Amino acid sequence: MNYVTAEDLTKSYGLKVLFKNISFNVNEGDKIAIVAKNGSGKSTLLKILMGKEIADSGTVVINKDIQVVLFDQEIEFDSALTVEEFMMTLDSAPIVAVKNYHHALHTEKPDDMEKALAEMELHKAWDLENEMKQILSQLKITDLEAKMGTLSGGQIKRVALAKLLTETRAEHRHILLIMDEPTNHLDVEMVEWLENYLSKAKITLLLVTHDRYFLDAVCDLIWEMEDQNLYVHNGSYATYLENKMIREDNLNATIDKANNLYRKELEWMRRQPKARTTKSKSRIDDFYETEKVAKTDTRKEKLELDFEMKRLGNKILELHDISKSYGDNVLLKDFSYQFQRGEKVGIVGKNGAGKSTLLNIIQGLEPYDSGSIETGETIKFGYFSQKGLKYKEEERVIDFIREISENFPLANGRTISASQFLRLFLFDDQTQYSPISKLSGGEKRRLHLMYVLYQNPNFLIFDEPTNDLDLPTLTVLENFLQQFQGSLIIVSHDRYFIDRVVDHVLAFEGEGKIRNFVGNFTEYREMKSQENRKALEQPVALAKTAEIAQAVPKSTSAQRKLSYKEQRELETIDKELPLLEEKRAEIMQQLTTETDYAIISKLSDELESLSAKLGELELRWLELQEI
Structure with missing residues (x-):
């Protein structure tokens, strides 16, 4: 069943064209993710589908039998x-x-x-x-x-x-569910629950998200909005990246050919007299088309972090027995940690566990109950908070950055200008000279990020930096942080981002306990799953050992042969035990991946019943063997 058909949609704001002559279909059961740079028109396209905006040209036909439901960022x-x-x-x-x-x-x-x-x-x-x-x-x-x-x-x-x-x-009724960044402000446990719910639900979904693990788990189609066009990709985020690379390579090859032809045609144009034949006029028209292709700018600024930051001394940051509570709510209990030069630490845990409190304590923005903190003399913090950017309404983007410095220092005495640094983070020339008040919400978040980085800190502290950032910006930021030579602390619920950037995890596990884990977030989660599995297995194993110990007789002086009935019982148990063990292993595997609490409860009850039955059969098997 077709839900939505759009043909030749065009939308502009002033001189800025968001998209031009794009066409698409949404069919029942589609789960679509929209990927685009902030300011490319994602939210505008969603508003057009909701009837809150009108396209400049083109048509949108929404099936009269469906209802469009929006989950917006503003509630x-x-x-x-x-x-x-x-x-x-x-x-x-x-x-x-x-x-x-x-x-x-x-x-x-x-x-x-x-x-x-x-x-x-x-x-x-x-x-x-x-x-x-x-x-x-x-x-x-x-x-x-x-x-x-x-x-x-x-x-x-x-x-x-x-x-x-x-x-x-x-x-x-039939519903088209539109969700704009649904994972923002949700902790990992809630994100995984929603991911599991949406991936299994029989719904039609149009989704904007920066969470790439979430995108891969839920969606099977990706719409890429770039250069005023819309490209459709079937498959995963990795497939989209591969298709995008192929498209750009093909475009560059076309431009190279056009450049060669352009040089030859330019010589011909210069040699021609003013009086033109019909044939030469046709060739002139072709020349201008070739010139247009040849001058297409596909250059991508490459982020190179060879910059000159203030050198970190031997002492970076040391926390000794830090405790912090709010009444009976214990957030930190005797927490100690010594940060190393170049270390990239991810802080994870449920909302309200104390992650942001720790960041504030580190920077002296919030008092702690007991303990001590030693900060190196050369430390220059760069803090990206969730509070947002403070700016003058009509101040231009480029002027806002230039207030810090005209140039950004690179190694070996080189520099790049404020404008060049902005281009590294996807601010084109037109946007740089626009008032900050005209930027989209995501673009303001990106400018806030730029403001922090441009001050050239040597110790970065990021509190949920991925909220409202688009995927192209996140890719640039990840590349930046991977090459960053200073120390880094990140609080984030974005599993892909954490996995790509950090090499160490501090996990808030409740009641003031912080787990120190060397590795990325996925490795930490795997370790926790193994611990949970062992915790479930241990009571069963202990009970089984106790039963077996009680069942084994201390003396076996008089033995007899099994009766026919007992022999058949033993054979049946021999066949049944492997099947039950296999079933038990399947349940254990399900428990490690399941996020639905109702299903987890049901599986746990089933596991308990199955383990009890296994214990009875094993005990009976021992009794028959002794006979």
Whole structure:
């Protein structure tokens, strides 16, 4: 079933063309990720599909039988509503049926109840309320009476996400779900739950995300918006990168051929007299087309980090027995760590575990309860926070950066200009001379990042730098940080980003405990999975050992032959034990990868029952062997 058909869409803002004559289709079951540089028109395209913007030209036809639902980065809510009241503000027919049913329960009017029951049946709404509470529980929202105005930004995001997922379950119509950066402000556990949910759900999805692991797990189509065009890629993020490289190589080959022809044709043009024949006029027209191709600029600024930063001394940063609590909430307990020159440390953990608090303590922005900190004299911190950029409304991008310095120092006494440094981070000449107030949200985040880096720090501290950054910028940033010679601390929930950049993980595991792990985030998660698996196996193994020890007789002086019935029983057990062991191994494997709490609970119960049965059979096998 076709959901959306767009033909020859064009959209501009003033002189800036976002996209030109692009066409595409969205069909039922498609799960599409949009990849583009900030400012390329991703959000504008989504608004056109939502009916909130109008294209300059072209047509968009949305199937009348589908509903378009948006999960936006900006969440609107009444701060006075409780979580449950906010959830029930959905205007879908099943939700209305549930509300009418609750109203009828309170009024106790037979007519109201009869009508409400008929509505519940009509819209199949009986299980909806339980499903809503289950989704909230899985997203760790348990207090339904809490006021929306008292929730943190991350909690509000999760409640809004629960509302959206409830809506997609409640509606029995065809739904096109549009999600703009759904993983921002979610911790890893919640991201993995959402990833698992969306990958298994039978939905049609249009997604903007910077999380490449999330993209690969959920989507099977990638739309690339670049140079005013839209390119469609079937497959993974790696496939998209490969296709993009091939396209650029082909374009460069075409430009090389055009350059050779252009030089020859330019000589001919210069030799020709003013009076032209019809044939020569045709050749002149071809010349100008060739010139256009030949002068196409495909050069990509390559990021080379051979810059001159202030040298780090022998002492970098040392934390000794640092403790920090808020009432009964222990965030840090006797934490010690000595940072090394050039070390790249990733800090991970659930929201509210104390990650940002540690960053503030390190920089002297927040007091600690006990312990001591020693900071090297040569340290120059560069801090990228979540608070955003402070700027004058009409100040131009280039002037904002030049306020720090006209030039950025490289090694061997060389420098690059502020404009060249901006181009390294994908700010073209037109954008550099635009007011900061005209930038998109993602472009402002990128400028904030530039502002931090351009001050030439030797110790970088990044608190969720990937939120609202586009994938091209993230690739540039990753390359930058991989070559960075100073020390680096990153707090991030972006698993791909952490894996690519860090070589060391500090994991907040709750109750003030911080695990010091050498390796990247994926390796840390694998280690935790093994620990969880062993924790599940240990009680079973101990119980089995105790049972076997009790079952083995101390003396076997008098033995007899097995009866026919016992012999058959032994043979049956011999066949059954390997099958049960295999089934048990399958469940253990599922437990290491499953993120749905309901399924985990069910699997754990099944594992416990299976282990008990195995223990009984092994005990009986020993008894028969002794006979």
